Amino acid sequence: MSTRSTKHGFFSKERITAAPGFNRWMIPPAALAVHLCIGQAYAFSVFNNPMTKLLGINQPAAGDWGLPTLGWIFSIAIVFLGLSAAFAGKWLEEVGPRKAMFVAACCFGGGFLVASAGVALHQIWLVYLGYGVLGGIGLGIGYVSPVSTLIKWFPDKRGMATGMAIMGFGGGAFIASPLSVALMNHFQTPTSVGVTQTFIVMGVLYFISMMIGAMTIRIPAADWKPAGWTPPATQNAMITRNHVHIDQAIKTPQFWLLWWALCLNVTAGIGVLGQASVMIQESFKGAITPAAAAGFVGVLSLANMLGRFFWSSVSDYVGRKNTYFIFFVLGAVLYFLVPGMGASGNVALFVLFYAIIISMYGGGFSTVPAYLADLFGTRYVGGIHGRLLTAWAAAGVFGPVLVNYIRQYQVDQGVPPAQAYTVTMYLMAALLIVGFVCNWMVRPVATRHHMSGDHASFTPAVAVK
Known part of the structure; x- marks a missing residue:
């Protein structure tokens, strides 16, 4: 195949670059x-x-x-x-x-x-x-x-x-x-x-x-920007004008701090998702039927879905770092409060607290690509995001293991099933506090990591006040 046919083939970037308008x-x-x-x-x-x-x-x-x-x-x-x-x-x-x-x-x-x-x-x-x-x-x-x-x-x-x-x-x-x-x-x-x-x-x-x-699918031309949109003159320190190569990004502390922030946020949420039906039935023994528990799972699924859009949209106004601060602070508080809702028999607040927690679980996934683009630029953000998702794979192991094994240990020690999740919830709160520290340590990427050449500069997104 000729170079010309490859360059302008059906799957090429040139073929899918959008025309003006x-x-x-x-x-x-x-x-x-x-x-x-x-x-x-x-x-x-x-x-x-x-x-x-x-x-x-x-x-x-x-x-x-x-x-x-x-x-x-x-x-x-x-x-x-x-x-x-x-x-x-x-x-x-x-x-x-x-x-x-x-x-x-x-x-x-x-x-x-x-x-x-x-x-x-x-x-x-x-x-x-x-x-x-x-x-x-x-x-x-x-x-x-x-x-x-x-x-x-x-x-x-x-x-x-x-x-x-x-x-x-x-x-x-x-x-x-x-x-x-x-x-x-x-x-x-x-x-x-x-x-x-x-x-x-x-x-x-x-x-x-x-x-x-x-x-x-189409990609924008290199010099494209939204009609009528003027990039703000004030540059936010957390939103770079430069790009970081995908191989260089994983050498920065920012990548690994975000890796742990995402991993800890997902660990806390995914363990709950995996045991939601059993957890609410054991927390309110005899008061929650299997059908009602299935409804609780449906509520959490809806919260997971809507939270992905809500929290990522909020981050456009308050900033990605502040949004993650909300995840960790509010999430830790709710995890500390949930066992009390179970002990007092307050089903409504129990469901509400978990719905908010799972909305932030979903929000963590949807906000992190924009967080990466702010820190590392847009040129390689898809690839950097892909590497960061290994945190999801790790959390998929940590979360269920922590919830399932700690609960079983508690039950084996004679703790009633309704109280067996208390220690787990406190542990999840502690993990979110560690995530808070990781997010707090995120700073702008040092200039030595920035690419040079034709793609070194680009117009930043909204400057968050």
Whole structure:
């Protein structure tokens, strides 16, 4: 292939550079077309029970997979989400968002098809390979692909723009959960629970939706800025005019301070999400039915989704660092108060406090890309964001382990289940205090880390007062 055809090929940056007059509000829907699909990962648990009865149909039979075996599917997917986001970051910045979103669509949609073969053949390793490895790679690349593009299109509203897309990841389960159940019911027969066919349909649908996003994504010209927007004359110290290379960014203390800030915020939230149903039933023994507990999980999911948009939008006005201060201070206070709500039987405040906590869990994800862009510039923010998401993978281990094992230890020591979460909640509060210190230590990146040359300077976003 000639250099010319490669440079101006269908996936090239030149091909997707927007013409003058392009409406930048076309970009958030393109990002949502991807994030609403990959957000399905949060709803994968709806397949767990049917997949324990693939052979027995009505009840588990000899040879059927158990829940611990099936639990590894989601865990593998999250591990490969973190790995692919981290290692594909530099490639993403080089090839542009269209090619990256195309690869994400192939991996995520194709992962469902491979997993469907694993279900049909009853080979768990094929399901691990399909949804876990391929699907996880699609998750990671699809998650970070639109981020840097959105930030470049919205230098005046960085937080709001990334919040819109990442809200889609939090809300994807609202589409996927009822869709999955409806499809399994449709395909169910006396000899099949309908999972194989459901995986095939969802793989095709998600591939099409993600490809629509890939086809409609555009990047702004190098000198583009919003019509009528004048960069503020006053430069905020926390918003750089320069860029830091992706390989240099991980050598700065700012990267690792933010890594720990995100990890600790996510650790506190993800442990609660994993045990929400059991936790509220044990905290209010006999007063909360399984159906009501399911409603509590739904409230937390909604808070997770809306918090991603709300808090990232707030950060455009109060600053990213101040927004993270709110997460850590308010979160620590609420974690200290929650055990008292359980002991006093106050269900309403218990639910409200946890909804606010989980909104800040989601807000941590959506605010951090803009925080990175403020500190390291926009040129490599997608790749830097990808590497920072390894904090999510780590928190995915820390959070559930802390909640589950400390609770079990308490129960084994004779502590009533209703009180077994008290120590855990206090520990979560302590972790958030450590996160507060990490965020407090973040300072502007030293000039020695800045790139030089053609891309050394750019116009900053809103100067936060």
